[in-house]
Each structure stands twice: as structure tokens, then as C-alpha cells.
Amino acid sequence: MQIILKAEREKSLLRKHPWIFDGAILRETGRPRLGATVDVLSHDGTWLAKAAYSPHSQIRARVWSFNAATVIDNNFFKNRILTAQAKRADWLAQQDTNAYRLVAAESDGLPGITIDVYDKVIVMQVLSAGGEKHKDKLVQTLASLYPDSCIHERSDVEVRKKEGLELVVKTHVGELPEKVLITENGLKIEVDLINGHKTGFYLDQRLNRKITGSYCRDKDVLNCFSYTGTFALAAMQNKAKSVVNLDVSDNALATAKRNMALNFDADICNKVTHLKADVFEQLRVYKDAGTKFDLIVMDPPKFIENKNHLVKAARGYKDINRLACDLLREGGMLVTFSCSGLMQSDLFNKIIADAALDANTDLSFITRLHQDSDHLIAASFPEGYYLKGLVCVKTASV
Ligand code: SAH
Numbered sequence: 488m489q490i491i492l493k494a495e496r497e498k499s500l501l502r503k504h505p506w507i508f509d510g511a512i513l514r515e516t517g518r519p520r521l522g523a524t525v526d527v528l529s530h531d532g533t534w535l536a537k538a539a540y541s542p543h544s545q546i547r548a549r550v551w552s553f554n555a556a557t558v559i560d561n562n563f564f565k566n567r568i569l570t571a572q573a574k575r576a577d578w579l580a581q582q583d584t585n586a587y588r589l590v591a592a593e594s595d596g597l598p599g600i601t602i603d604v605y606d607k608v609i610v611m612q613v614l615s616a617g618g619e620k621h622k623d624k625l626v627q628t629l630a631s632l633y634p635d636s637c638i639h640e641r642s643d644v645e646v647r648k649k650e651g652l653e654l655v656v657k658t659h660v661g662e663l664p665e666k667v668l669i670t671e672n673g674l675k676i677e678v679d680l681i682n683g684h685k686t687g688f689y690l691d692q693r694l695n696r697k698i699t700g701s702y703c704r705d706k707d708v709l710n711c712f713s714y715t716g717t718f719a720l721a722a723m724q725n726k727a728k729s730v731v732n733l734d735v736s737d738n739a740l741a742t743a744k745r746n747m748a749l750n751f752d753a754d755i756c757n758k759v760t761h762l763k764a765d766v767f768e769q770l771r772v773y774k775d776a777g778t779k780f781d782l783i784v785m786d787p788p789k790f791i792e793n794k795n796h797l798v799k800a801a802r803g804y805k806d807i808n809r810l811a812c813d814l815l816r817e818g819g820m821l822v823t824f825s826c827s828g829l830m831q832s833d834l835f836n837k838i839i840a841d842a843a844l845d846a847n848t849d850l851s852f853i854t855r856l857h858q859d860s861d862h863l864i865a866a867s868f869p870e871g872y873y874l875k876g877l878v879c880v881k882t883a884s885v
Contacts, residue, residue: 488517488525490538490548497529500536503867505550505593507538512547521651522620524551524559539598539617543651549598549615559621564628568602571595578860586669586678587861588690594865599650600625603686605667605678608637610686616650626659637661641686668749672697674720675749677742689714691826691858691874692786696721698854699784699822702878703727706781709773709814711766711807716743716759718784723747723755728781731760733769767803770810782820783811786876791827800827801834805842812846812881821850821879828873835875847884854878 492500496511507527519525519540525548527536534555538548551559571590579587589609590602599615609629613619622640629638638660647654667678671693678688700721708722713732716739722730732743740761747756762769766787785807790800804825811821825835836852843850856876864871 488515488519488523488540490515490519490525490527490540491532492527492529492535494530497533497535500527500550500553503553503865505538505596505598505868506546507548507550509545509547522616524617526555539615539620541616541650544616544649549593549617551598551617552596559617559624561624561628564597564621564625565632567596568628568632571597571602574863575861583673584669584671584693586671586688586690589861591862591864591871593868594863594871596865601686602629603688603690604636605669605680605687607635608639608664608667608680609633610639610641610680612644612686613640613642613655614644614647614650614652616652619650619652630660637663639663639680671717672700672721672724674717674724676715676717676720676746677749679715679738679742682738684714689717691862692717692824694859695822695824695856695876698856698878699782700725702820702822703782706820707779709733709780709783709811711770711784711811712786712788713743713761713784714739714786716740716746716761718786719743719759720746720750722782723751723759727758729758729760731762731780733762733764733766735763735765737763766807770807770814774810774813778814779816780814780819781816782822783815785811785821785823786826787824789827790825791829794829797829800830801838804830804835804838805845808839808842809845812843812848812850815848815881817881817883819881821881822856822876823879824856824874824876826874828870830875832872832875836877839877839879843879843881849882849884850879851882852877853880 491513493513523540525540536550537552538550585606589604600618601612603610640657642655669676680687703722703725705728708727708730710718710732713734716732719730719732790803858874
């Protein structure tokens with residue numbers, strides 16, 4: 488089965504970018520089905536890649552390999568996973584953690600497949616037709632490489648439907664504990680493997696929590712979209728004066744409370760408030776009341792699912808960041824993020840600049856933040872860079 492590209496459309500593949508969009512395809516041979524392995528050829532018949540076919544997606548095929556001899560078998564998955572492990576080995580040796588991203592999908596040569604390790608539990612998320620087709624090989628390989636681990640699948644993400652796949656949650660090997668205790672930067676954190684976001688937790692913010700914490704000494708901190716309160720843990724580890732964890736989810740706030748108690752005595756826990764409220768509304772409540780903070784963390788969920796959402800999302804980001812500027816004392820810090828891959832870094836900077844202008848304050852970007860090193864980005868796959876953040880300091884407008 489083959490995909491033959493239109494003239495000039497092989498350029499991205501020659502640069503080892505792994506996606507083949509439907510608009511680049513001239514014709515197909517052999518009627519490939521969902522997840523089938525196809526050979527990709529240029530217009531003049533030159534062999535380019537082996538890819539997994541996705542009939543329902545705009546990304547019509549995702550490359551498994553740029554080597555014609557590759558066979559998609561257990562050994563293929565073993566090599567990919569061992570390479571992924573090796574890429575992270577030096578980084579991991581320096582970390583105080585038992586939870587990390589082992590495979591970052593396209594960036595580790597396994598399109599649509601994410602694998603996270605939470606101590607003795609491996610959680611995989613399979614979002615591509617190719618990954619689904621070969622899932623048994625992936626599970627067998629993980630089981631042989633990590634014989635003591637439970638292997639759980641959290642493929643309960645809506646984007647699977649774009650690939651023509653049903654949502655799946657399944658424990659493939661071993662028994663899934665409801666919760667697992669992980670460590671990160673000297674902190675203990677409870678991860679809910681059943682209901683937790685993504686594969687259970689936001690591992691990508693690990694380094695940013697550490698950096699943010701380092702700015703929190705003696706500060707009044709507002710942690711917006713706090714989820715399980717891990718920015719608050721980093722803040723209290725660094726002796727913040729007070730923290731408010733702000734989130735709409737009762738469950739997340741209850742876990743945040745437990746996480747606090749796991750790490751600190753009652754005196755310190757009492758400095759942390761858990762407030763269930765909508766961030767957009769609560770920031771206005773604080774503004775009206777004249778409440779001020781020294782450091783505000785703004786880590787909203789993904790506002791952008793597709794390009795059509797960009798303008799609305801930009802408005803949302805601007806709104807909350809403008810309000811945050813209002814609530815900061817002079818010299819205060821805003822630590823603000825966007826986890827949407829579709830939000831380019833330059834545009835995000837501009838939105839924050841506009842927010843500061845509207846709030847009539849001067850902001851300086853003192854540190855640029857990004858996803859932690861285990862969420863690595865293949866040089867050929869810039870889309871892998873999705874999490875961006877800015878540490879900003881506020882001064883009066885001059
Ligand atoms: N900062 C967290 C991750 C945030 S995830 C960490 O590092 O772990 C996004 C969180 O925003 C979720 O917990 C969700 O419940 C919350 N949320 C979504 N919309 C919200 C809103 N409008 N107001 C308050 N919280 C919201």
C-alpha cells in the first residue's frame with residue numbers, strides 16, 4: 488500500500504517531519520485501512536518513509552520510520568523505548584523524582600503515543616490510528632522492559648475521535664492502584680491515576696514549579712487554576728507568607744489540601760487557603776475588594792483545541808493576565824503560562840504585553856519558561872514545543 492505525494496510536497500518529509508497532510512497526497516494505492524502501514528513515495532516515485540494511515544484525520548499518515556528496512560514489530564517498539572530512555576538518562580540521574588515522561592510521542596519517533604512513568608505504574612496514552620493498531624506490541628514490549636510495573640492506558644481524550652478511534656481506559660498488566668505517591672523536587676505529591684488529568688498529573692510543569700517556588704519567600708501568592716496545588720507546595724517549601732489555591736474543582740482542591748498535609752505541619756498548612764471559584768470571576772472580586780498579591784501563578788487549561796479558537800483564547804488569556812496585573816503589588820511577579828501548542832511564543836508575549844498596557848503597568852519578562860526536559864522536542868518537530876511561560880516583574884508605569 489502506498490501514498491504518492493504531489494510534486495514538491497516531499498520537502499517536510501526530507502526534513503524528517505513526521506506528518507503527511509491529506510492536501511499533500513496525489514493518490515493512494517491498495518486501499519489502506521485505519522492504522523495500516525503504508526509506504527510514502529514522492530511524486531517521482533522515490534521512497535520516503537513508512538507511515539501509519541489515518542483515513543479520518545487531516546493528518547492522513549504519521550511516519551513510523553524513514554528507513555525502508557524497518558518492520559513495525561516488538562523489536563521496533565523496544566528500540567524506540569530504549570532510545571527514549573537513553574535520551575533522558577543523564578537528565579533523570581540528576582532528578583529527585585520517580586515520575587517522568589518516558590515517551591513524548593512524535594518527538595520520540597512514536598506518533599500519537601505518550602508514555603509516562605509514575606513510580607511502578609506506567610500510563611500510556613494512544614492517540615493515533617497506528618498506535619492503536621500495534622498497541623498489543625507496545626504493551627508486550629513495555630511489560631518485558633519493565634516487568635515490575637503495572638501498565639495502564641488512559642486513552643480517554645476526545646481527539647481520538649478525529650482518528651476514528653473510541654475512547655479507552657484499561658489496565659493491561661498488573662493491578663492499578665487508585666493513587667500513587669510521587670516525589671518531585673523534595674516534595675511528596677499524590678497522583679490520582681483514575682481521575683487525574685492527562686495521564687494523571689502535570690509532569691511538564693516540574694521545573695517551572697521549582698523556579699516559581701524560588702521567587703516565593705515571604706510572598707503572598709495567588710495560585711490560579713491550582714489543580715492539585717503543586718505550585719503552592721513549591722511556594723511553601725520556599726517559605727511563602729501565604730498561598731491561595733484557586734480552582735473550580737472540589738476534587739482537585741481536596742487533593743491539594745492532602746498534598747499540603749503530606750509535606751508540611753499544621754502551622755504551614757494554615758497559611759494556605761483553598762478557594763473554589765471561577766478564576767475569571769474571582770479575580771474581579773479581588774479587584775473590587777482591593778486585595779493584592781506579591782506573586783500570581785496563572786496556569787490555565789488549554790483554551791485552544793483548534794485554530795478557530797485562537798482569537799477567543801487570546802481574549803481569555805489577555806483578560807486574566809490584565810486582571811492579574813491589577814492585583815499585583817508594585818514589584819510583584821506574574822508567572823503566566825499557555826499550554827496550547829497552537830499559541831506561538833511570540834503571540835503569547837504580545838498578549839501579555841497588551842494585558843500590561845491595558846492594566847497601565849510596566850512588565851518585564853525576567854525568565855522564559857518551557858516544558859521540563861523529559862517532555863523533549865525532536866529538532867525536526869517544532870510542534871512538540873507546546874508549554875510556554877513567562878516570569879514577569881511589575882513596575883509602575885513610567
Ligand atoms: N497548575 C496545575 C495545572 C492546572 S490544570 C499544575 O501545575 O498541576 C487546569 C486547572 O484549571 C484544572 O484543575 C481545572 O479544574 C481548573 N479550571 C478550569 N477552568 C477554570 C476556571 N474558569 N476557574 C478556575 N479553575 C478552572
